[in-house]
Amino acid sequence: MVASNIEIEVVYALPQRQELVRLHLPDGATVRDAVIASGLLGKYPDIEIDGPNKLGIFAKLVKADTVLRDRDRVEIYRPLIADPKAVRKKRADEGKVMKKGGGAIDAA
Template identity: 65%
Template sequence: MPELLAIEVIYALPDKQQLVSLQLAAGSTVREAIEASGLLPKHPEIDLAKNKIGIFGKLTKPDAELRDQDRVELYRPLIADPKEVRKQRAAEGKVMKKGAGEGE
């Protein structure tokens, strides 16, 4: 009897998360887990050629081999560039500091 791996595949949306627990044969890949999860037909916005994927927060490739107890994560694209958001906040902070001292 071939060894089975206990795998979770997760896709988080802004309002909920989808978690699917699977049992796959040893030697299965990340792509096979995603396909077996049934998440692709439910979420047509997932494009494995574009969406990043990971195992426990570390980016990985679809052809990476899974280990027992792995959690495969499907990441959504970022809405805003974090570096740009930080620059905007810093610029807003400078403007607020200048305006705060004007009435003194």
């Protein structure tokens, strides 16, 4: 019996560019296997599979032990610099402050 292979991509987006690696892996390979085989861990030591970096397949978060299917696109996400909820709350609070005490509008 011949072992079948799957073709996948591993992507890591940086602020100025995107790294994309195409791989052929044995059927049954996991997301972790793909990230390791991509060589991106050696190239970018800030990537931590079990650390702050989340992993996904076609923009859907998955765990590192998720089994891949043929033509999957594994995505390595960088940690967020700021919490989007906190940023929205801050903007909303600043908007409220700016609206308070508004004077009368001059009619020309």
